[in-house]
Amino acid sequence: MKNHFLWITFILLMSLNACKSLQEKANDQFLSGQYQYAINSYSQILESDPDNQEANLAVAESFRLSNRIEDAGPYYEKLVEEDPSFDLLFRLGQSLKAQEKDEEAIEAFEKAKGFTQDESLLAETQRQIEAINLANGIEEYFPNYVLVNYNELNTPGADYAPVTNDNFIYFTSGRRASGIYPADGSPYTKLFRTRAEGLRVDVGNIQTLPEFQNEEGLNQAAIAISPDGNTIIYARGNSTSPKDLPETALFASYFRGSGFTQPIWMPVNEDEFWWNSTPAFSPDGEELYFASNRPGGYGGIDLYKATKLANGDFGNPVNLGPNVNTPGNEMFPRLTADGKFFFSSDGHAGYGKLDLFVAEKDASGNQVIKNLGENFNSPADDFGIFFTNYPKEGFISSNREGGVGDDDIYFFEDKTPKPKIVNVLLNVYTKQRVAGEPDAVLEQARVVLYDDNNEQSGGDFSNSNGRVRFTLEPNADFTIIASKTGYFSKSIPYTTVGKTPNPEDLIQEVTNITLDTTIVLDQLILEKSIVLENIYYDLDKADIRPDAAVELDKLVQILKDNPSIKIELSSHTDDRSSDEYNLDLSQRRAQSAVDYLVSQGISRDRLVAKGYGESQLIIQNATTEEEHQVNRRTEFKVIEIIE
Structure with a gap:
C-alpha cells in the first residue's frame, strides 16, 4: 500500500513539472511574438484547466495581436465572467463586432464604460458604438x-x-x-x-x-x-x-x-x-x-x-x-x-x-x-x-x-449598364416665300446650328430639296440660323426637350428619332415696303402698346439676324383728320417705334423714322372701319445694305 502511494505521488509530481514546463514554454512563445505557437501551447493547458485565467488571456491576446480578434471572443467572454474590466470588455466588444454580432458588441462596449473614468477611453468606446450604428447607413461609393x-x-x-x-x-x-x-x-x-x-x-x-x-x-x-x-x-x-x-x-x-x-x-x-x-x-x-x-x-x-x-x-x-x-x-x-x-x-x-x-x-x-x-x-x-x-x-x-x-x-x-443612346436627327428645310403662291424650296441656303452656349455645333448648305440634317442631343436647346444672299437671314429657337422617349423605356441600345422643322426666308429687295401686322395705337396717341411691342420684337429679331441692313420705319394714318394733323401723328408714331427698337439694342444709325400721314392710302375713299384700318399701318423697307 505504501509503495502504491509513492508511485501515485511520483506521477502527480511529473505531471506538475510537465505543466510547469509547458506554461513556461507558452509564456516564452507569447512574449517573443510567436503567437500561433503560444496558442497551441496554451490550448493544451486549457484542455486540463479550462478556467485558467492566464492561459485564456494569453490565447485571446495572441489571436488579437495576430489579427484574428474574431477568434478571441470565447476567451474574452470567459475572462469577463470571472473578472470583468474595461480592457476585457472593450476587447470583447471588438471581437463581437468582427463577428458581425452588432447588438452584443454594443452591449459589451456599454458595459466597458462602467469600468473607467478616463475620458479618452470613454471617447474611444463611444466611437466604436457610433461606428457600428453608422455602418448600417453606408452607401456604395462605386455602385454597380x-x-x-x-x-x-x-x-x-x-x-x-x-x-x-x-x-x-x-x-x-x-x-x-x-x-x-x-x-x-x-x-x-x-x-x-x-x-x-x-x-x-x-x-x-x-x-x-x-x-x-x-x-x-x-x-x-x-x-x-x-x-x-x-x-x-x-x-x-x-x-x-x-x-x-x-x-x-x-x-x-x-x-x-x-x-x-x-x-x-x-x-x-x-x-x-x-x-x-x-x-x-x-x-x-x-x-x-x-x-x-x-x-x-x-x-x-x-x-x-x-x-x-x-x-x-x-x-x-x-x-x-x-x-x-x-x-x-x-x-x-x-x-x-x-x-x-x-x-x-x-x-x-x-x-x-x-x-x-x-x-x-x-x-x-x-x-x-x-x-x-x-x-x-x-x-x-x-x-x-x-x-x-x-x-x-x-x-x-x-x-x-x-x-x-x-x-x-x-x-x-x-458593371454599370451602358446608357441607352438616343440620336435626334433633325431635318431642317429651307423655303422662300412667294407672294400669292405656296412656299417654294430654297436650295443652297446656309444653315448653322448653335447650342445653348451659343457655340456652333454644325452647319451646311441645303441640298436640292432644301434640306440640311443635324444630329442633336436629347433634352437640349438650340438656335438655327438660315441665310442666303438676296434674302433676309432668319434665326429660330429649337428644342429637343420632351421630344424623345425616356431612356428606361427603350429596348434597343441605340434609338434614332427623326424630327423636321422649316425655315421660310423672305426676299430682301431694296425699297420694297413690308407691312408689320397688328401694330396698333390708341386713338390720337403715339405710345407703343404691349401688343404692338410683341410685333415690333419680331422686327428686332430681323434686324439682329441681318446686321448689314438699314431700314426706314414708316407710319401711315387714315384720312379722317386734317393732312397736317395726320402727318404729325404718323411721324410721332414712327419715331416712337424707332425709339422702341433702339431700347431693344438696335443701333439708331440703322433706323430712319418716317411719317407719311394720309399721303399713301391703300384704299381711297374708305368708308368702313376695316378699310380705314388697312390704311392705318406700320411698314418697314430696306433702304441700304451696308457692306
Missing part, C-alpha cells in the same frame, strides 16, 4: 461595381497587395514558402510577378521577383514600384534570427544601368524598432505614402507621407492627420491622379475589421472620409486597392469568407 475572386491566381496560403507596372503584375504570396511565420502559423511570404494586361493575368508563368532575390525565413510583402519603374520599395521583417532587424521595415532597390541593386534599409524608417510597411508612390513618384506605428501618431498604426529629397531618398515624413488617422489602424494607402486618397482602416465606421475608404474633397473644399460600401467591404479584412484603369477596374485583397485561401486577390469591374 462587381468584385470577383481571382481563383486562378490565388493559393491556399496568402496572396495579396497586387500592383501593376509595365505589363507586369507584382504581388505578395505564401506559395513556395521555406518556413512558417510563428506569429500566425502561416507560410512566410515572398514577392512574385507575372505578365498582365489590365485584369488579364498570365497565371501560368508566375515567378519569384527577378529584380533581386527573395530572402528565406522572413516575410517580404506589400511592394511598391515607382511610376518610372526604376525604384522598388517593399516591407521586410518578422525574421526569427536574433541577428536580424527587430521590426518590419521598408527596403528599397534601385535600377542602376544593367540591373537592380540589392535592397537596402531606408532612412525613412528612422528607428529599427518602429514598424513601417504598406508603401505606395504618388502618381508622379515624388511622394511616398506608408503606414507606421512610430510615436506621435493617433492610434496603433497611422499613415504618413514622405517627400523625395535631392539625393533621391525619401525623408521628412508627415502624419496625415486625425481626419484620415484614428485610434485604430490605417494602412495600404493609394493616391490617385485626381487627388482622391484610398486606404484601409479598422478605425472608421465600417463592416468589421479593415475596410476600404476614400478621402476626398466635398463641395466646400473640406476633406471627407467615405466607406466604399458593401460591394467592396466585408466583416473581414479588405485592403490594398490598386486601379489598373482608374476608376473603372482594379484589384483589392481580402480574407473574407468563401475565398481560396487566407488573404486572396480579388478583381473588380464597373
Whole structure:
C-alpha cells in the first residue's frame, strides 16, 4: 500500500513539472511574438484547466495581436465572467463586432464604460458604438461595381497587395514558402510577378521577383514600384534570427544601368524598432505614402507621407492627420491622379475589421472620409486597392469568407449598364416665300446650328430639296440660323426637350428619332415696303402698346439676324383728320417705334423714322372701319445694305 502511494505521488509530481514546463514554454512563445505557437501551447493547458485565467488571456491576446480578434471572443467572454474590466470588455466588444454580432458588441462596449473614468477611453468606446450604428447607413461609393475572386491566381496560403507596372503584375504570396511565420502559423511570404494586361493575368508563368532575390525565413510583402519603374520599395521583417532587424521595415532597390541593386534599409524608417510597411508612390513618384506605428501618431498604426529629397531618398515624413488617422489602424494607402486618397482602416465606421475608404474633397473644399460600401467591404479584412484603369477596374485583397485561401486577390469591374443612346436627327428645310403662291424650296441656303452656349455645333448648305440634317442631343436647346444672299437671314429657337422617349423605356441600345422643322426666308429687295401686322395705337396717341411691342420684337429679331441692313420705319394714318394733323401723328408714331427698337439694342444709325400721314392710302375713299384700318399701318423697307 505504501509503495502504491509513492508511485501515485511520483506521477502527480511529473505531471506538475510537465505543466510547469509547458506554461513556461507558452509564456516564452507569447512574449517573443510567436503567437500561433503560444496558442497551441496554451490550448493544451486549457484542455486540463479550462478556467485558467492566464492561459485564456494569453490565447485571446495572441489571436488579437495576430489579427484574428474574431477568434478571441470565447476567451474574452470567459475572462469577463470571472473578472470583468474595461480592457476585457472593450476587447470583447471588438471581437463581437468582427463577428458581425452588432447588438452584443454594443452591449459589451456599454458595459466597458462602467469600468473607467478616463475620458479618452470613454471617447474611444463611444466611437466604436457610433461606428457600428453608422455602418448600417453606408452607401456604395462605386455602385454597380462587381468584385470577383481571382481563383486562378490565388493559393491556399496568402496572396495579396497586387500592383501593376509595365505589363507586369507584382504581388505578395505564401506559395513556395521555406518556413512558417510563428506569429500566425502561416507560410512566410515572398514577392512574385507575372505578365498582365489590365485584369488579364498570365497565371501560368508566375515567378519569384527577378529584380533581386527573395530572402528565406522572413516575410517580404506589400511592394511598391515607382511610376518610372526604376525604384522598388517593399516591407521586410518578422525574421526569427536574433541577428536580424527587430521590426518590419521598408527596403528599397534601385535600377542602376544593367540591373537592380540589392535592397537596402531606408532612412525613412528612422528607428529599427518602429514598424513601417504598406508603401505606395504618388502618381508622379515624388511622394511616398506608408503606414507606421512610430510615436506621435493617433492610434496603433497611422499613415504618413514622405517627400523625395535631392539625393533621391525619401525623408521628412508627415502624419496625415486625425481626419484620415484614428485610434485604430490605417494602412495600404493609394493616391490617385485626381487627388482622391484610398486606404484601409479598422478605425472608421465600417463592416468589421479593415475596410476600404476614400478621402476626398466635398463641395466646400473640406476633406471627407467615405466607406466604399458593401460591394467592396466585408466583416473581414479588405485592403490594398490598386486601379489598373482608374476608376473603372482594379484589384483589392481580402480574407473574407468563401475565398481560396487566407488573404486572396480579388478583381473588380464597373458593371454599370451602358446608357441607352438616343440620336435626334433633325431635318431642317429651307423655303422662300412667294407672294400669292405656296412656299417654294430654297436650295443652297446656309444653315448653322448653335447650342445653348451659343457655340456652333454644325452647319451646311441645303441640298436640292432644301434640306440640311443635324444630329442633336436629347433634352437640349438650340438656335438655327438660315441665310442666303438676296434674302433676309432668319434665326429660330429649337428644342429637343420632351421630344424623345425616356431612356428606361427603350429596348434597343441605340434609338434614332427623326424630327423636321422649316425655315421660310423672305426676299430682301431694296425699297420694297413690308407691312408689320397688328401694330396698333390708341386713338390720337403715339405710345407703343404691349401688343404692338410683341410685333415690333419680331422686327428686332430681323434686324439682329441681318446686321448689314438699314431700314426706314414708316407710319401711315387714315384720312379722317386734317393732312397736317395726320402727318404729325404718323411721324410721332414712327419715331416712337424707332425709339422702341433702339431700347431693344438696335443701333439708331440703322433706323430712319418716317411719317407719311394720309399721303399713301391703300384704299381711297374708305368708308368702313376695316378699310380705314388697312390704311392705318406700320411698314418697314430696306433702304441700304451696308457692306
